[in-house]
Amino acid sequence: MILCDIGNTHLHFYNGSRVWKNSPNALDTSKLKGDLYYISVSPKNEELLIKAYHPCYNIASLLHLESAYEGLGVDRKAACLGLGLKSGVVIDAGSAISVDVMDQGVHVGGVLLPGFGAYQQAYKSISKVLDHPINVRVSLDHLPKNTAHALSFGALKSVLLVLTEIIGDQKAYFTGGDGKFLASFFPQAIYNELLVFEGMQHAIAQELENLKS
Amino acid sequence: MILCDIGNTHLHFYNGSRVWKNSPNALDTSKLKGDLYYISVSPKNEELLIKAYHPCYNIASLLHLESAYEGLGVDRKAACLGLGLKSGVVIDAGSAISVDVMDQGVHVGGVLLPGFGAYQQAYKSISKVLDHPINVRVSLDHLPKNTAHALSFGALKSVLLVLTEIIGDQKAYFTGGDGKFLASFFPQAIYNELLVFEGMQHAIAQELENLKS
Secondary structure, three states, X not given: OEEEEEOOOOEEEEOOOOEEEEOHHHOOHHHOOOOEEEEEOOHHHHHHHHXXXXXXXXXXXXXXXXXXXXXXXXXXXXXXXXXXXXOEEEEEEOOEEEXXXXXXXXXXXXXXXXXXXXXXXXXXXXXXXXXXXXXXXXXXXXXXXXXXHHHXXXXXHHHXXXXXXXXXXXXXXXEOOOHXXXXXXOOOEEEXXXXXXXXXXXXXXXXXXXXXX | OEEEEEOOOOEEEEOOOOEEEEOHHHOOHHHOOOOEEEEEOOHHHHHHHHHHOOOEEEOHHHOOOEEOOEOOOHHHHHHHHOXXXXXXXXXXXXXXXXXXXXXXXXXXXXEEEEOHHHHHHHHHHHOHHXXXXXXXXXXXXXXXXXXXXXXXXXXXXXXXXHHXXXXXXXXXXXXXXXXXXXXXXOOOEEEOOOHHHHHHHHHHHHHHHHHHO
Protein backbone atom coordinates (compact mmCIF):
# COMPACT_ATOMS: atom_id res chain seq x y z
CA MET A 1 0.00 0.00 0.00
CA ILE A 2 1.23 3.47 -0.96
CA LEU A 3 -0.03 6.73 0.53
CA CYS A 4 0.17 9.98 -1.39
CA ASP A 5 -0.36 13.61 -0.30
CA ILE A 6 -0.98 15.69 -3.43
CA GLY A 7 -0.02 19.33 -2.80
CA ASN A 8 0.11 22.42 -4.99
CA THR A 9 3.80 22.09 -5.84
CA HIS A 10 4.73 18.48 -5.00
CA LEU A 11 3.30 15.01 -4.54
CA HIS A 12 4.60 13.26 -1.43
CA PHE A 13 4.58 9.46 -1.30
CA TYR A 14 4.97 7.06 1.63
CA ASN A 15 5.33 3.31 1.35
CA GLY A 16 5.29 2.54 5.08
CA SER A 17 9.03 2.95 5.47
CA ARG A 18 10.20 5.73 3.18
CA VAL A 19 8.90 9.18 2.12
CA TRP A 20 9.76 10.70 -1.26
CA LYS A 21 8.47 13.54 -3.38
CA ASN A 22 7.86 14.16 -7.08
CA SER A 23 7.13 17.26 -9.13
CA PRO A 24 3.69 16.91 -10.74
CA ASN A 25 5.20 17.14 -14.22
CA ALA A 26 7.95 14.62 -13.53
CA LEU A 27 6.02 11.76 -11.92
CA ASP A 28 8.13 8.63 -11.50
CA THR A 29 5.79 5.65 -11.16
CA SER A 30 8.57 3.06 -11.01
CA LYS A 31 8.45 2.99 -7.19
CA LEU A 32 4.65 2.66 -7.01
CA LYS A 33 3.21 -0.80 -6.36
CA GLY A 34 -0.28 -2.05 -5.40
CA ASP A 35 -3.14 0.15 -4.19
CA LEU A 36 -2.43 3.85 -3.80
CA TYR A 37 -4.53 5.92 -1.35
CA TYR A 38 -4.32 9.67 -1.67
CA ILE A 39 -5.61 13.06 -0.55
CA SER A 40 -5.32 16.15 -2.76
CA VAL A 41 -5.60 19.94 -2.58
CA SER A 42 -4.82 20.28 -6.30
CA PRO A 43 -7.37 18.91 -8.83
CA LYS A 44 -4.79 19.49 -11.59
CA ASN A 45 -2.06 17.44 -9.90
CA GLU A 46 -4.61 14.81 -8.87
CA GLU A 47 -5.50 14.31 -12.53
CA LEU A 48 -1.83 13.90 -13.44
CA LEU A 49 -1.45 11.14 -10.83
CA ILE A 50 -4.61 9.32 -11.90
CA LYS A 51 -3.42 9.34 -15.51
CA ALA A 52 0.03 8.06 -14.54
CA TYR A 53 -0.90 5.26 -12.12
CA HIS A 54 -3.74 3.03 -11.01
CA PRO A 55 -5.39 1.80 -8.89
CA CYS A 56 -5.67 5.15 -7.02
CA TYR A 57 -8.26 5.92 -4.35
CA ASN A 58 -9.11 9.37 -2.96
CA ILE A 59 -9.72 8.87 0.77
CA ALA A 60 -10.81 12.48 1.60
CA SER A 61 -14.26 11.23 2.62
CA LEU A 62 -12.71 8.98 5.31
CA LEU A 63 -11.12 11.93 7.16
CA HIS A 64 -13.44 12.88 9.99
CA LEU A 65 -12.24 15.79 12.12
CA GLU A 66 -14.47 17.62 14.60
CA SER A 67 -14.17 21.34 13.77
CA ALA A 68 -16.27 24.49 13.39
CA TYR A 69 -13.89 25.64 10.62
CA GLU A 70 -15.49 25.86 7.19
CA GLY A 71 -13.46 24.64 4.23
CA LEU A 72 -10.49 23.16 6.11
CA GLY A 73 -8.05 21.79 3.52
CA VAL A 74 -7.86 17.98 3.45
CA ASP A 75 -4.07 18.07 4.04
CA ARG A 76 -4.56 20.19 7.18
CA LYS A 77 -7.28 17.76 8.31
CA ALA A 78 -4.92 14.80 7.84
CA ALA A 79 -2.07 16.51 9.72
CA CYS A 80 -4.43 17.31 12.62
CA LEU A 81 -5.74 13.72 12.68
CA GLY A 82 -2.09 12.66 12.89
CA LEU A 83 -2.11 13.94 16.48
CA GLY A 84 -4.76 11.43 17.57
CA LEU A 85 -6.17 12.71 20.86
CA LYS A 86 -3.09 14.76 21.78
CA SER A 87 -3.47 18.55 22.16
CA GLY A 88 -1.17 21.13 20.61
CA VAL A 89 -0.46 23.24 17.55
CA VAL A 90 0.02 21.62 14.14
CA ILE A 91 2.26 23.53 11.72
CA ASP A 92 2.51 22.33 8.12
CA ALA A 93 5.15 24.50 6.46
CA GLY A 94 5.04 24.06 2.70
CA SER A 95 3.80 26.35 -0.13
CA ALA A 96 1.58 27.84 2.57
CA ILE A 97 2.23 27.61 6.31
CA SER A 98 -0.89 26.38 8.09
CA VAL A 99 -1.14 26.73 11.87
CA ASP A 100 -3.95 24.70 13.45
CA VAL A 101 -4.82 24.40 17.11
CA MET A 102 -5.98 20.99 18.34
CA ASP A 103 -7.59 20.27 21.71
CA GLN A 104 -7.92 16.54 22.46
CA GLY A 105 -8.94 15.54 18.93
CA VAL A 106 -11.01 18.68 18.28
CA HIS A 107 -9.86 21.34 15.82
CA VAL A 108 -10.25 24.76 17.48
CA GLY A 109 -9.28 27.07 14.57
CA GLY A 110 -6.34 27.96 12.38
CA VAL A 111 -4.29 30.56 10.59
CA LEU A 112 -2.62 30.64 7.17
CA LEU A 113 0.69 32.33 6.36
CA PRO A 114 2.48 32.42 3.02
CA GLY A 115 5.30 29.89 2.72
CA PHE A 116 8.76 31.36 2.07
CA GLY A 117 8.40 30.83 -1.70
CA ALA A 118 5.12 32.75 -1.62
CA TYR A 119 6.81 35.58 0.32
CA GLN A 120 9.24 35.85 -2.56
CA GLN A 121 6.29 36.05 -4.99
CA ALA A 122 4.71 38.77 -2.83
CA TYR A 123 7.81 40.97 -2.88
CA LYS A 124 8.33 40.30 -6.60
CA SER A 125 4.73 41.37 -7.30
CA ILE A 126 5.58 44.84 -5.90
CA SER A 127 8.75 45.56 -7.87
CA LYS A 128 11.55 43.67 -9.60
CA VAL A 129 13.95 45.48 -7.26
CA LEU A 130 12.41 43.30 -4.53
CA ASP A 131 12.83 40.01 -6.41
CA HIS A 132 15.28 38.12 -4.17
CA PRO A 133 15.11 34.54 -2.89
CA ILE A 134 14.24 34.39 0.82
CA ASN A 135 17.31 33.37 2.81
CA VAL A 136 15.92 31.78 5.99
CA ARG A 137 19.42 31.76 7.51
CA VAL A 138 19.42 35.57 7.65
CA SER A 139 20.58 36.90 11.03
CA LEU A 140 17.75 38.17 13.23
CA ASP A 141 20.18 39.73 15.71
CA HIS A 142 20.78 42.95 13.80
CA LEU A 143 18.60 45.24 11.71
CA PRO A 144 19.22 44.53 7.99
CA LYS A 145 21.50 46.83 6.01
CA ASN A 146 20.56 45.84 2.46
CA THR A 147 17.42 44.93 0.51
CA ALA A 148 18.01 41.16 0.25
CA HIS A 149 18.43 40.93 4.05
CA ALA A 150 15.50 43.31 4.68
CA LEU A 151 13.15 41.03 2.72
CA SER A 152 14.40 37.77 4.27
CA PHE A 153 14.33 39.29 7.78
CA GLY A 154 10.75 40.49 7.19
CA ALA A 155 9.53 37.09 6.00
CA LEU A 156 11.28 34.96 8.65
CA LYS A 157 10.49 37.30 11.55
CA SER A 158 6.80 37.46 10.51
CA VAL A 159 6.45 33.70 10.49
CA LEU A 160 8.35 33.16 13.75
CA LEU A 161 6.44 35.85 15.67
CA VAL A 162 3.02 34.56 14.57
CA LEU A 163 4.04 30.99 15.46
CA THR A 164 5.39 32.13 18.85
CA GLU A 165 2.13 33.94 19.65
CA ILE A 166 -0.16 31.07 18.63
CA ILE A 167 1.95 28.28 20.13
CA GLY A 168 2.44 30.00 23.50
CA ASP A 169 3.28 27.19 25.94
CA GLN A 170 1.49 24.49 23.97
CA LYS A 171 3.23 21.55 22.29
CA ALA A 172 4.00 22.21 18.62
CA TYR A 173 4.02 19.52 15.93
CA PHE A 174 5.84 20.56 12.75
CA THR A 175 5.72 18.93 9.35
CA GLY A 176 6.26 19.98 5.71
CA GLY A 177 9.31 21.10 3.72
CA ASP A 178 10.30 23.94 6.07
CA GLY A 179 8.95 22.19 9.18
CA LYS A 180 12.28 20.86 10.43
CA PHE A 181 13.95 24.26 10.10
CA LEU A 182 11.10 26.16 11.80
CA ALA A 183 10.87 23.56 14.58
CA SER A 184 14.48 24.37 15.52
CA PHE A 185 13.32 27.75 16.92
CA PHE A 186 10.93 26.18 19.48
CA PRO A 187 12.21 24.09 22.41
CA GLN A 188 8.85 22.30 22.79
CA ALA A 189 8.63 21.46 19.07
CA ILE A 190 8.35 17.96 17.65
CA TYR A 191 9.17 17.51 13.97
CA ASN A 192 7.30 14.67 12.31
CA GLU A 193 7.77 14.22 8.58
CA LEU A 194 4.97 11.60 8.63
CA LEU A 195 2.23 13.62 10.34
CA VAL A 196 -0.08 13.84 7.29
CA PHE A 197 0.48 10.16 6.45
CA GLU A 198 -0.16 9.11 10.04
CA GLY A 199 -3.46 11.02 9.88
CA MET A 200 -4.33 9.15 6.66
CA GLN A 201 -3.38 5.79 8.23
CA HIS A 202 -5.49 6.66 11.27
CA ALA A 203 -8.50 7.42 9.02
CA ILE A 204 -8.06 4.17 7.06
CA ALA A 205 -7.74 2.12 10.26
CA GLN A 206 -10.86 3.79 11.65
CA GLU A 207 -12.80 2.95 8.47
CA LEU A 208 -11.70 -0.71 8.61
CA GLU A 209 -12.79 -0.82 12.26
CA ASN A 210 -16.20 0.60 11.31
CA LEU A 211 -16.62 -1.96 8.51
CA LYS A 212 -15.93 -4.82 10.94
CA SER A 213 -18.54 -3.70 13.48
CA MET B 1 5.83 74.28 -6.96
CA ILE B 2 4.47 70.73 -7.00
CA LEU B 3 6.12 67.72 -5.31
CA CYS B 4 5.55 64.20 -6.58
CA ASP B 5 6.38 60.79 -5.06
CA ILE B 6 6.30 58.20 -7.86
CA GLY B 7 5.56 54.77 -6.44
CA ASN B 8 4.99 51.36 -7.99
CA THR B 9 1.19 51.62 -8.01
CA HIS B 10 0.43 55.33 -7.58
CA LEU B 11 1.88 58.79 -8.04
CA HIS B 12 1.28 61.06 -5.04
CA PHE B 13 1.26 64.83 -5.55
CA TYR B 14 1.52 67.69 -3.04
CA ASN B 15 1.02 71.34 -3.84
CA GLY B 16 1.88 72.73 -0.40
CA SER B 17 -1.65 72.45 0.90
CA ARG B 18 -3.25 69.36 -0.57
CA VAL B 19 -2.17 65.76 -1.32
CA TRP B 20 -3.75 63.71 -4.10
CA LYS B 21 -2.92 60.54 -5.98
CA ASN B 22 -3.17 59.30 -9.56
CA SER B 23 -2.87 55.89 -11.17
CA PRO B 24 0.10 55.91 -13.57
CA ASN B 25 -2.17 55.15 -16.53
CA ALA B 26 -4.75 57.81 -15.65
CA LEU B 27 -2.54 60.85 -15.03
CA ASP B 28 -4.56 64.04 -14.63
CA THR B 29 -2.23 66.99 -15.34
CA SER B 30 -4.98 69.63 -14.99
CA LYS B 31 -3.98 70.31 -11.35
CA LEU B 32 -0.25 70.59 -12.11
CA LYS B 33 1.24 74.09 -12.40
CA GLY B 34 4.83 75.42 -12.48
CA ASP B 35 7.94 73.37 -11.62
CA LEU B 36 7.42 69.80 -10.49
CA TYR B 37 10.04 68.12 -8.28
CA TYR B 38 9.84 64.37 -7.93
CA ILE B 39 11.41 61.19 -6.59
CA SER B 40 10.69 57.79 -8.14
CA VAL B 41 11.06 54.07 -7.41
CA SER B 42 9.46 53.15 -10.74
CA PRO B 43 11.33 54.02 -13.98
CA LYS B 44 8.19 53.05 -15.94
CA ASN B 45 5.89 55.40 -14.03
CA GLU B 46 8.56 58.10 -14.05
CA GLU B 47 8.57 57.98 -17.85
CA LEU B 48 4.78 58.32 -17.95
CA LEU B 49 4.97 61.47 -15.81
CA ILE B 50 7.77 63.03 -17.87
CA LYS B 51 5.75 62.43 -21.04
CA ALA B 52 2.60 63.94 -19.53
CA TYR B 53 4.02 67.07 -17.89
CA HIS B 54 7.02 69.39 -17.85
CA PRO B 55 9.09 70.93 -16.39
CA CYS B 56 9.85 67.94 -14.11
CA TYR B 57 13.00 67.55 -12.01
CA ASN B 58 14.20 64.36 -10.31
CA ILE B 59 15.65 65.44 -6.95
CA ALA B 60 16.96 62.03 -5.82
CA SER B 61 20.54 63.36 -5.83
CA LEU B 62 19.59 66.04 -3.27
CA LEU B 63 18.54 63.48 -0.64
CA HIS B 64 21.48 62.94 1.70
CA LEU B 65 20.86 60.45 4.50
CA GLU B 66 23.61 59.00 6.66
CA SER B 67 23.21 55.22 6.55
CA ALA B 68 25.21 52.00 6.22
CA TYR B 69 22.27 50.46 4.32
CA GLU B 70 23.06 49.64 0.68
CA GLY B 71 20.38 50.43 -1.89
CA LEU B 72 17.89 52.23 0.35
CA GLY B 73 14.89 53.22 -1.81
CA VAL B 74 14.61 56.95 -2.47
CA ASP B 75 11.06 57.05 -1.01
CA ARG B 76 12.31 55.47 2.24
CA LYS B 77 15.18 58.00 2.28
CA ALA B 78 12.71 60.87 1.90
CA ALA B 79 10.41 59.57 4.64
CA CYS B 80 13.39 59.19 7.01
CA LEU B 81 14.61 62.72 6.18
CA GLY B 82 11.08 63.89 7.04
CA LEU B 83 11.94 63.19 10.69
CA GLY B 84 14.72 65.80 10.71
CA LEU B 85 16.88 65.04 13.78
CA LYS B 86 14.12 63.24 15.69
CA SER B 87 14.64 59.57 16.59
CA GLY B 88 12.11 56.81 16.05
CA VAL B 89 10.76 54.24 13.63
CA VAL B 90 9.49 55.29 10.19
CA ILE B 91 6.79 53.05 8.70
CA ASP B 92 5.70 53.65 5.11
CA ALA B 93 2.78 51.30 4.49
CA GLY B 94 2.02 51.11 0.78
CA SER B 95 2.62 48.37 -1.83
CA ALA B 96 5.43 47.29 0.48
CA ILE B 97 5.66 48.14 4.17
CA SER B 98 9.07 49.59 4.98
CA VAL B 99 10.19 49.85 8.58
CA ASP B 100 13.24 52.06 9.13
CA VAL B 101 14.94 52.93 12.39
CA MET B 102 16.29 56.48 12.75
CA ASP B 103 18.61 57.71 15.50
CA GLN B 104 19.01 61.51 15.52
CA GLY B 105 19.19 61.89 11.74
CA VAL B 106 21.13 58.65 11.14
CA HIS B 107 19.48 55.63 9.50
CA VAL B 108 20.29 52.53 11.56
CA GLY B 109 18.72 49.80 9.39
CA GLY B 110 15.39 48.62 8.10
CA VAL B 111 13.02 45.80 7.28
CA LEU B 112 10.62 45.19 4.39
CA LEU B 113 7.25 43.47 4.64
CA PRO B 114 4.74 42.85 1.88
CA GLY B 115 1.87 45.36 1.82
CA PHE B 116 -1.61 43.88 2.23
CA GLY B 117 -2.14 43.78 -1.55
CA ALA B 118 1.11 41.84 -1.91
CA TYR B 119 -0.02 39.39 0.81
CA GLN B 120 -3.06 38.70 -1.35
CA GLN B 121 -0.75 38.03 -4.33
CA ALA B 122 1.35 35.69 -2.17
CA TYR B 123 -1.64 33.57 -1.15
CA LYS B 124 -3.02 33.61 -4.69
CA SER B 125 0.34 32.39 -6.04
CA ILE B 126 -0.09 29.22 -3.92
CA SER B 127 -3.61 28.23 -4.97
CA LYS B 128 -6.76 29.87 -6.30
CA VAL B 129 -8.54 28.52 -3.21
CA LEU B 130 -6.45 31.08 -1.29
CA ASP B 131 -7.36 34.03 -3.53
CA HIS B 132 -9.26 36.31 -1.13
CA PRO B 133 -8.87 40.05 -0.54
CA ILE B 134 -7.17 40.80 2.80
CA ASN B 135 -9.72 42.17 5.25
CA VAL B 136 -7.66 44.25 7.70
CA ARG B 137 -10.73 44.58 9.96
CA VAL B 138 -10.61 40.85 10.72
CA SER B 139 -10.94 40.11 14.44
CA LEU B 140 -7.68 39.17 16.12
CA ASP B 141 -9.43 38.08 19.33
CA HIS B 142 -10.39 34.59 18.16
CA LEU B 143 -8.71 31.95 16.01
CA PRO B 144 -10.18 32.05 12.48
CA LYS B 145 -12.81 29.50 11.48
CA ASN B 146 -12.73 29.87 7.70
CA THR B 147 -10.14 30.39 4.96
CA ALA B 148 -10.84 34.08 4.24
CA HIS B 149 -10.38 34.94 7.93
CA ALA B 150 -7.34 32.65 8.27
CA LEU B 151 -5.55 34.54 5.47
CA SER B 152 -6.46 38.02 6.71
CA PHE B 153 -5.56 37.10 10.29
CA GLY B 154 -2.21 35.74 9.11
CA ALA B 155 -1.34 38.89 7.14
CA LEU B 156 -2.49 41.46 9.72
CA LYS B 157 -1.02 39.60 12.70
CA SER B 158 2.34 39.20 10.90
CA VAL B 159 2.61 42.91 10.17
CA LEU B 160 1.51 44.01 13.65
CA LEU B 161 3.85 41.63 15.49
CA VAL B 162 6.90 42.67 13.43
CA LEU B 163 6.05 46.35 13.94
CA THR B 164 5.54 45.80 17.68
CA GLU B 165 8.92 44.09 18.01
CA ILE B 166 10.86 46.70 16.03
CA ILE B 167 9.09 49.75 17.49
CA GLY B 168 9.40 48.62 21.13
CA ASP B 169 9.13 51.80 23.20
CA GLN B 170 10.36 54.12 20.45
CA LYS B 171 8.21 56.75 18.75
CA ALA B 172 6.63 55.53 15.52
CA TYR B 173 5.96 57.73 12.49
CA PHE B 174 3.49 56.22 10.03
CA THR B 175 2.79 57.28 6.47
CA GLY B 176 1.44 55.66 3.27
CA GLY B 177 -1.96 54.29 2.26
CA ASP B 178 -2.33 51.88 5.21
CA GLY B 179 -0.35 54.09 7.59
CA LYS B 180 -3.32 55.68 9.34
CA PHE B 181 -4.96 52.31 9.96
CA LEU B 182 -1.76 50.65 11.25
CA ALA B 183 -0.95 53.67 13.45
CA SER B 184 -4.23 53.09 15.31
CA PHE B 185 -2.71 49.96 16.92
CA PHE B 186 0.16 51.88 18.57
CA PRO B 187 -0.45 54.44 21.34
CA GLN B 188 2.87 56.20 20.65
CA ALA B 189 2.22 56.43 16.89
CA ILE B 190 2.11 59.64 14.88
CA TYR B 191 0.45 59.49 11.47
CA ASN B 192 1.85 62.00 8.97
CA GLU B 193 0.52 61.83 5.43
CA LEU B 194 3.21 64.36 4.41
CA LEU B 195 6.30 62.59 5.76
CA VAL B 196 7.85 61.84 2.33
CA PHE B 197 7.04 65.33 1.05
CA GLU B 198 8.48 66.94 4.18
CA GLY B 199 11.67 64.97 3.57
CA MET B 200 11.77 66.27 -0.02
CA GLN B 201 11.14 69.86 1.16
CA HIS B 202 13.90 69.45 3.73
CA ALA B 203 16.33 68.28 1.00
CA ILE B 204 15.41 71.18 -1.31
CA ALA B 205 15.77 73.72 1.49
CA GLN B 206 19.17 72.25 2.39
CA GLU B 207 20.32 72.52 -1.23
CA LEU B 208 19.21 76.16 -1.45
CA GLU B 209 21.09 76.83 1.79
CA ASN B 210 24.25 75.22 0.34
CA LEU B 211 23.95 77.28 -2.86
CA LYS B 212 23.80 80.52 -0.83
CA SER B 213 26.91 79.77 1.20
